[in-house]
Amino acid sequence: MPETEAQKIQRLPHEVVGRIAAGEMITRPTAALKELLENALDAEATRIRIDVREALDRHLEIQDDGRGIPRAELALALERYATSKISREEDLLRVSTLGFRGEALASIAEISHLTLISRCRGSEDAWQLRASGGQTGALEAAARAPGTTVRVEELFFNTPVRKRFLKSPAAELRLARATVTAFAVAAPGIAWAFFQDGKPLFEWAAAPDLRARLIEIHGARLVEGLLPVEAREGGVAVRGFVGVPELARAGRYHQTLFVNGRAVASPYLAQALRQGFGDLIPGHQNPWAVLFVTVPPDRLDVNLHPTKQEVRFLDERMVFGCVQRAVHQAVAKLLPRLFLGTERSPATGSSAPAPPRQSSAGAPARPARWGAIDGREATAAFYGTAAGSGEGILGESPKRAAPEDAEAFQEAMGLQGPLTDTAGAGGGSPPDLVSLWQLHNRYVLAQTRKGLLIIDQHAAHERILYEQILARMQREPAGGQQLLFPVVQELTEPESRLFGEIKGSLLRMGFDVEEFGEESVVVRGVPPLWRARSEASLLRDLLAEAEETGLREGETLEGLARAFACRAAIKSGTPLSMEEMNRLVDELFRTAMPHGDPHGRPTFVFVSLLELNRRFGRGGSE
Amino acid sequence: MKFTLMQSDLQKALHLVVSVVPTKSTLPILETVLLDAQPKGGLTLTATDLDISVRAQHGADVKEGGRVAVSARRFFDVVRELPEQEVALEGDESGLTLSCGSGRYRFVGATVEDFPSLPEIAAEREVGLDPRKLERLIRRTLYAVSTDETRPELTGVFLEVREQELRMVATNGHRLARAGLQGNFNSKREMLLPPKALNQLLRLMSDFEGEVDVSGTKNYARFVLGETQLYSRMLEGPFPDYDRVIPKSNPLQAIIRRNDLIASLRRILVLSDSQTRQVRMVLDDKQLRVLAEYQGAGEASEEIPVEYEGEKLTIGYNGGYLLEMLKTFDGERVEMRFQSEVSAGTFQPADEEPEESLLCLIMPLRLPEAG
Numbered sequence: 001m002p003e004t005e006a007q008k009i010q011r012l013p014h015e016v017v018g019r020i021a022a023g024e025m026i027t028r029p030t031a032a033l034k035e036l037l038e039n040a041l042d043a044e045a046t047r048i049r050i051d052v053r054e055a056l057d058r059h060l061e062i063q064d065d066g067r068g069i070p071r072a073e074l075a076l077a078l079e080r081y082a083t084s085k086i087s088r089e090e091d092l093l094r095v096s097t098l099g100f101r102g103e104a105l106a107s108i109a110e111i112s113h114l115t116l117i118s119r120c121r122g123s124e125d126a127w128q129l130r131a132s133g134g135q136t137g138a139l140e141a142a143a144r145a146p147g148t149t150v151r152v153e154e155l156f157f158n159t160p161v162r163k164r165f166l167k168s169p170a171a172e173l174r175l176a177r178a179t180v181t182a183f184a185v186a187a188p189g190i191a192w193a194f195f196q197d198g199k200p201l202f203e204w205a206a207a208p209d210l211r212a213r214l215i216e217i218h219g220a221r222l223v224e225g226l227l228p229v230e231a232r233e234g235g236v237a238v239r240g241f242v243g244v245p246e247l248a249r250a251g252r253y254h255q256t257l258f259v260n261g262r263a264v265a266s267p268y269l270a271q272a273l274r275q276g277f278g279d280l281i282p283g284h285q286n287p288w289a290v291l292f293v294t295v296p297p298d299r300l301d302v303n304l305h306p307t308k309q310e311v312r313f314l315d316e317r318m319v320f321g322c323v324q325r326a327v328h329q330a331v332a333k334l335l336p337r338l339f340l341g342t343e344r345s346p347a348t349g350s351s352a353p354a355p356p357r358q359s360s361a362g363a364p365a366r367p368a369r370w371g372a373i374d375g376r377e378a379t380a381a382f383y384g385t386a387a388g389s390g391e392g393i394l395g396e397s398p399k400r401a402a403p404e405d406a407e408a409f410q411e412a413m414g415l416q417g418p419l420t421d422t423a424g425a426g427g428g429s430p431p432d433l434v435s436l437w438q439l440h441n442r443y444v445l446a447q448t449r450k451g452l453l454i455i456d457q458h459a460a461h462e463r464i465l466y467e468q469i470l471a472r473m474q475r476e477p478a479g480g481q482q483l484l485f486p487v488v489q490e491l492t493e494p495e496s497r498l499f500g501e502i503k504g505s506l507l508r509m510g511f512d513v514e515e516f517g518e519e520s521v522v523v524r525g526v527p528p529l530w531r532a533r534s535e536a537s538l539l540r541d542l543l544a545e546a547e548e549t550g551l552r553e554g555e556t557l558e559g560l561a562r563a564f565a566c567r568a569a570i571k572s573g574t575p576l577s578m579e580e581m582n583r584l585v586d587e588l589f590r591t592a593m594p595h596g597d598p599h600g601r602p603t604f605v606f607v608s609l610l611e612l613n614r615r616f617g618r619g620g621s622e
Numbered sequence: 623m624k625f626t627l628m629q630s631d632l633q634k635a636l637h638l639v640v641s642v643v644p645t646k647s648t649l650p651i652l653e654t655v656l657l658d659a660q661p662k663g664g665l666t667l668t669a670t671d672l673d674i675s676v677r678a679q680h681g682a683d684v685k686e687g688g689r690v691a692v693s694a695r696r697f698f699d700v701v702r703e704l705p706e707q708e709v710a711l712e713g714d715e716s717g718l719t720l721s722c723g724s725g726r727y728r729f730v731g732a733t734v735e736d737f738p739s740l741p742e743i744a745a746e747r748e749v750g751l752d753p754r755k756l757e758r759l760i761r762r763t764l765y766a767v768s769t770d771e772t773r774p775e776l777t778g779v780f781l782e783v784r785e786q787e788l789r790m791v792a793t794n795g796h797r798l799a800r801a802g803l804q805g806n807f808n809s810k811r812e813m814l815l816p817p818k819a820l821n822q823l824l825r826l827m828s829d830f831e832g833e834v835d836v837s838g839t840k841n842y843a844r845f846v847l848g849e850t851q852l853y854s855r856m857l858e859g860p861f862p863d864y865d866r867v868i869p870k871s872n873p874l875q876a877i878i879r880r881n882d883l884i885a886s887l888r889r890i891l892v893l894s895d896s897q898t899r900q901v902r903m904v905l906d907d908k909q910l911r912v913l914a915e916y917q918g919a920g921e922a923s924e925e926i927p928v929e930y931e932g933e934k935l936t937i938g939y940n941g942g943y944l945l946e947m948l949k950t951f952d953g954e955r956v957e958m959r960f961q962s963e964v965s966a967g968t969f970q971p972a973d974e975e976p977e978e979s980l981l982c983l984i985m986p987l988r989l990p991e992a993g
């Protein structure tokens with residue numbers, strides 16, 4: 001059988017090799033844009049303008065005011081593996097510029113009509129070079145301010161397969177915008193402009209810092225809700241912002257992650273970020289974030305792929321832990337910020353003690369129980385005597401003077417509904433507490449200085465019980481409330497097997513329970529809880545819940561605590577007394593993670609006064 | 623119907639019944655008060671929320687009998703604003719017109735047949751009680767009921783009439799209060815009363831001087847206070863066999879001054895765990911130490927003199943339970959009896975009125991082994 005030409009092994013013609021290589025790197029128009037932007041940044045540009053006409057692959061032009069390319073090097077710039085950024089192999093280990101492979105410009109020139117115009121800083125003339133399908137033309141004189149212009153027309157004109165598989169121009173443009181936005185976030189000091197068919201899509205002036213840039217991009221309203229992240233551990237630094245849990249969405253479009261200044265797609269970092277939020281975010285959502293991770297260049301491998309979108313850390317665990325802890329710290333600061341705003345009024349209070357309480361209504365009140373929301377510190381320092389004690393709520397007041405910044409703090413909290421003392425300690429009349437309101441027997445509404453707080457009573461109680469029972473199982477086995485009438489509970493076979501497995505944990509929770517015959521148990525004591533729901537069947541409910549949620553696989557104390565909290569917490573639809581609401585709110589804000597229940601649902605929603613003002617058209621005024 | 627009476631009499635009678643009227647109900651007829659005027663019987667007012675009903679009678683000059691149901695809230699709000707003088711009422715099923723001086727007030731009537739009928743209870747009296755003593759029985763037990771709706775039998779107060787004793791008992795499964803009254807009752811009855819009914823009863827008794835008659839059927843209880851009757855549906859039982867859990871002999875006995883213990887607990891509880899309200903009591907020779915701690919908040923301890931000569935005992939309690947209980951006690955001294963740190967402690971006033979008795983049980987909080 002005669003050999004056909006197609007079956008012979010032969011060296012590919014030069015231009016085919018070039019196109020294959022180019023296709024590997026420039027997979028879509030936005031990839032070209034990205035490469036060109038990196039070049040502009042590496043050239044120390046301070047202003048970058050992007051122009052698109054019709055579609056990204058029809059006409060894309062990038063202008064910068066960077067160093068420019070000397071006349072003598074213009075032709076070289078279009079040659080593959082020609083770069084000014086590294087010169088020896090060792091340099092690959094210490095890449096600190098964005099581009100370094102020397103492939104980009106050459107690759108684009110290979111598959112488009114490319115025009116390169118450049119003028120060096122300090123030089124009088126500009127020069128222009130055209131290339132088409134890899135064929136470079138002659139150098140011509142041109143006119144331009146210092147900097148470089150790269151115009152790419154008819155991208156993929158000679159690679160019809162690639163062209164056929166392009167996404168719609170609109171989709172490509174969306175991606176291009178996202179890419180430019182990521183660059184703009186990474187480089188706030190640079191002015192960015194993006195024009196489509198001569199009309200500006202955005203123009204962002206050089207911003208003093210990241211926060212200012214984020215305001216330019218997203219508006220002050222969103223940035224208001226962001227939590228700054230700043231941490232350094234060993235050689236790893238993490239900075240940026242994460243959004244409050246409400247900003248979490250499905251997908252990852254709202255996350256921008258940078259490693260050493262380069263936007264990356266790193267599921268690994270995204271996971272660390274997510275874990276930093278603990279259980280505050282539901283499983284299918286991801287937090288809003290702009291995070292910059294910096295590691296020593298020699299501890300990072302970005303040379304995995306020509307597009308440099310993937311990175312590999314040599315110290316993966318350390319980076320993971322660092323990101324997770326940094327985010328966690330930021331999230332833990334969430335509460336004070338939400339209620340106090342960023343400012344805390346300067347100490348208007350002197351060292352003089354707070355005014356003594358009086359027992360008539362309307363008298364100068366002692367600080368109300370909202371103090372607890374500033375976390376444990378404030379609670380301990382300020383409400384030490386009253387916080388969390390039911391008897392305190394019932395009208396006992398601290399007799400000693402409050403700490404010195406009491407008034408300032410009280411002022412800052414914007415306390416409402418003075419906590420007036422009830423008539424005498426023994427009085428049976430209900431105390432008049434902070435203004436709380438129960439909505440549909442389901443939500444507790446409270447006023448704070450900055451707005452309105454709406455608390456989901458079930459979720460809040462779940463969070464409280466979850467942390468308490470977990471602490472009990474992990475640290476101190478607490479006492480159980482013994483029952484007058486021990487309850488015998490029959491268990492199904494899987495329940496009773498599960499019971500055997502987790503009995504130790506149950507005892508530490510405070511259950512006093514033992515096997516009673518073949519498939520039942522006798523409960524003589526239960527964890528002491530206020531407002532316990534269905535106490536008699538608590539154990540059984542807990543086992544059923546644990547069964548349902550497949551606890552046995554997890555075998556974690558957390559899972560058990562979650563099941564317990566879920567079953568023991570007060571239900572939606574349960575009326576609460578004023579005292580109970582206060583207690584609930586108070587204890588919620590003593591927890592480590594008051595923001596969400598153990599399933600990741602929010603425990604409260606905060607509506608700021610600002611937001612309300614906006615809705616009522618009272619622009620800006622507070 | 624057509625009748626006249628003094629404004630103050632009408633207001634007084636209305637006042638007795640309107641607090642039963644539910645503020646919002648899915649059954650509009652429950653928001654009305656039923657007026658029934660009879661030439662011989664005078665005026666009868668009835669209000670109900672289906673669980674609890676109050677009926678009050680008052681003399682009136684009835685020229686023409688009849689019945690009408692009108693909005694309780696609106697009728698009462700007008701009547702109480704009227705000057706104290708004679709008012710004339712005239713009406714039929716369609717409505718009621720009230721005339722007073724130059725004023726005319728017409729209230730649209732609801733369908734009288736829709737008004738729920740009250741349970742039939744034989745008229746004969748079963749047990750007569752001094753309202754002040756009944757008040758005390760209620761106040762000494764009502765606080766101890768459970769709020770756990772999955773165990774409805776514990777959410778009420780159990781009233782038990784025996785030959786020589788009447789008892790009220792309440793428990794939430796952690797604590798129990800049993801108040802008794804000696805007397806020749808010569809009757810036998812058991813009732814499981816919802817707290818709502820007892821609160822109404824307390825209200826009706828507050829300025830009532832005569833004797834309260836208690837009677838009932840299988841499902842309803844009735845309290846008759848002169849011209850006023852309170853009907854209550856009873857809760858589903860059975861109430862647990864409480865006698866079984868009351869320790870017969872708790873050997874370790876201590877006597878303490880009530881006010882000392884109350885004052886200490888009030889201070890100590892401030893620094894107790896807000897969830898468990900756990901206080902630790904250490905009973906030793908002639909003194910009781912009360913301690914509490916609250917992680918992150920602080921700790922407290924006090925010593926109180928006590929009459930005690932037994933072995934050292936450490937026992938944990940929900941201090942809130944102790945305090946609530948002690949507030950219902952009278953007299954200067956409290957007798958406490960214990961057996962061990964995991965069994966029920968009993969508490970009773972050491973100096974009680976001869977025919978009255980009060981016994982309270984509190985189950986301990988088991989203390990951690992380390993404690």
